Amino acid sequence: MMFKDWLKNKTTQLFFVLWLHISLLNLFFVNKRGIVFLWQNNSELNTLLTHFVTALTATLFYIAIIKIRLRLAEKKLTLGNNVFVFGSAVMLALIGFFLF
Structure with a gap:
């Protein structure tokens, strides 16, 4: 219970x-x-x-990433560096798309 309160507080502060x-x-x-x-x-x-x-969108994205990481940790799965490189490339493409 204490962890959930702390997480909510941290998320609220981030927002x-x-x-x-x-x-x-x-x-x-x-x-x-x-x-x-x-x-x-x-x-x-x-x-x-x-x-x-x-x-709010950035905070929800943060919450989604945290939940994905927790679920992967429960299943003892790890993500390779290629996943993060691909995610960074997608984010860069989206930023470029929204700027133009």
Whole structure:
């Protein structure tokens, strides 16, 4: 029971750190004249919802990875380096797809 409470707390902390990080990164940008703050754009409901969904998606992905690793550990299976290389390549392709 204690482990589940700790895991939930860690996951909740991860979500809030990600949400804060994404919101702060979107709060300002730097150009030749200096820092430009985007207070009005960053406080819109659509922007806040986008940050929330992004942090939630990353947290759910983290939870899924943890559950997969625990199930594999129960079955005494190990993943080779090729699986992680393939996963990294897929993530890189998805990032490239979403950027373009």
